Amino acid sequence: MANKKLIQGNEACVEGALAAGVRFFAGYPITPSTEIAEGMAERLPLVGGAFIQMEDEIASIAAAIGASIAGVKAMTATSGPGFSLMQENIGFAAMTEIPVVVVDVCRGGPSTGTPTKGSQSDFMQTRWGTHGDHPVIVLTPSSVQEVYDETIRAFNLAEKYMVPVILLYDEVVGHMREGVVLTKPEEIIERKKPSVKPEDYRPYAAAEDMIPALAPFGTGYRYHITGLSHDETGFPTGNPKTIQGLLERICGKIEANRHDIIKYNAFDVDDAEAVILAFGSPVRTARHVQKEARARGKKVGLFQILTAWPFPHEALQEIYAKTQASFVIPEMTLGQLADEVSKSVPRDKIYSVLRNDGEMITPAQLEEAVRRVLE
């Protein structure tokens, strides 16, 4: 019998991480993500893993990256203010190519904002929160089941591409309870191991796939890891060509694999006159509105983003080229998602439904917008 449970989004995150093989969690309490830390504190010791509550979020992500350098799958979880504090070390993980999973259960900001209510306004921060050109992968589940599945995918992508992966979902998704099937993952990916002897090892000499094989510390490959711009040996460099090459490679390894990383669900878009585009909890409203519209014979489709970064521009361009549809974009921000979509869909074809007051976007609100667009 399938392992079916009625649990919360944050609890599903714990289950997904354990299924993916997490054995280290470092965190700091913050609403609305705390249940993840609590779940990990209870569960990790039972599987021989380590849980530690650190002194702040900066230390939490630092410890998680440290554990990953020691070869253990590691994660942390937080929300807006803590996520802001983690940014510098997210950049460190991106630069040094250390896999780590960071969960941002999004609440209203800026500053302390609205801690107990949902928002999606960290959307751009997940992509550009840390300084410098850098790679990152961001996944955006909208249901408890998707939180479970996408948490597993987050670990797999982190290990496969040696990159920090951020799981972004809003408070609504984190705290709601739904039935979820805790299926055993079809695939568990472990990071590459070096194929050369220690004396021939060049840690950042990536193969054609641009992904380095970083040996866990303590396994006989003694090398140097630094957040400074570095060459293939891992040591600092000031050589302009090497610096440019490093940045192009660490960003390029993600860009070159967009097809593998990008995931979305498209419902009834082929003949659509209006496409609702959403991620996170607005998808729930959107699915309802889209089905109702179809039932009334209206040509409405739904595009659900599951990988927010890299952003699925190719798919949107294709849909727009084929349908010339208008895009209705419900989002719990003041327009961050619509801005990104405007790189692929003309501005005058984008209709925003913006709400960042802590409440969910209602079906009535979205229906009204869709109706106007179709008129």
Add this chain to the structure above:
Amino acid sequence: MNYKDMLRADKMPHIWCPGCGHGIILAAFLRAMAAKEVDPDKVVVVSGIGCSARASGYLDFNTLHTTHGRAIAFATGIKLANPELMVVVLTGDGDCAAIGGNHLIHGARRNIDLTVIVFNNSIYGMTSGQYSPLTPHRKKATTAPYGNFDHPFDLVELAKGAGATFVARGATAYPRQLEKVISQGLDHKGFSVIEAVSQCPTYYGRRNKMGSAVDMLHWIKENTSPGGKEEGKIPLGVFVQVQRPEYCSNYYESIESLARGEKGE
């Protein structure tokens, strides 16, 4: 093992200025390590940002040069993920006592088995001479042109107060004693803090008219007390050496008993 075998000779010359005391501290650390017959594959050296932090790159261990102030937090993750590794943190007065002060006190409180060596030259050298939390009152820095209005921490007292189970201070003017206290810190199971008083002739010394590196070493010699007893001088030596349950041992022993079905208290 010869300490020279623990150096990445191809990374020389180092970046430190002529007369800098950091090489003396690094040599003291290496001599202490060489006497221990450690497996270099199982040694991790973590550093933050600053002149001191560059030391990690010169050492033929598993070396990690992290973000400013966060070395102890990274080291905590490494040690807890794999307690069989020997984890050493090389840090400076700015890195450890200012931006990283929070991690220092919490590492001490946890008593996690890390050895933290603080290269204290009383200044931010990498950024060319701003005052740190260990710059003495009234001394000059580029950001204290009229003399430092701040008062410094006593790092030994801070580490003691935070619960470190091994606390010592050495100085570049007494390299043998420095080597000895570092060695004791490395042997200690628990959180060890060793402050190493060092000289920065380029930025601190010059601005405060302390003369050459040799003059500064004389100053350190005259103003520190290797026996720790002389009135009015900076005491050197071991100030705390106590046994308290170590964090990782305690954690894994506790969860093993959980696995056997024993309930926590």
